[in-house]
Amino acid sequence: MQNSVRPHFNERMPQPLLFQIDRDPCRERTNYELAKLHLRHDRPRDAVAVVRPALRGSIEASNFFLMRTEVHDLLARAWESAGERDSAAAHYREVARAWGRGDAPFVTRASDAVRRLSAVPTDR
Numbered sequence: 837m838q839n840s841v842r843p844h845f846n847e848r849m850p851q852p853l854l855f856q857i858d859r860d861p862c863r864e865r866t867n868y869e870l871a872k873l874h875l876r877h878d879r880p881r882d883a884v885a886v887v888r889p890a891l892r893g894s895i896e897a898s899n900f901f902l903m904r905t906e907v908h909d910l911l912a913r914a915w916e917s918a919g920e921r922d923s924a925a926a927h928y929r930e931v932a933r934a935w936g937r938g939d940a941p942f943v944t945r946a947s948d949a950v951r952r953l954s955a956v957p958t959d960r
Contacts (some may be wrong), residue, residue, distance in 0.1 A: 880917035928953035
């Protein structure tokens, strides 16, 4: 089996989508885009499985191609969509912390994370 296989899909995303996550750190952006596609097609757990590995490893591994906070933002939305409130809240908190004092576009995204965090009931 090949080490890395590019996902093959079309916008209609047939069921089931067969793919192998590309482990090459240069491909984290590809995996991120695939995760967004999963989320658009109401497959949040598939989105999590594809994008979560981007948070593992050293900062040099994927952050040249994808910001870790972008991954937290997508994971928060995926976990929220999957009904995993505590996991969603943890990632929303990270987005709010990281981008809360950033430039205008990031502050806007941080504010959205805070708003969504307050709307996600948790067991805490």
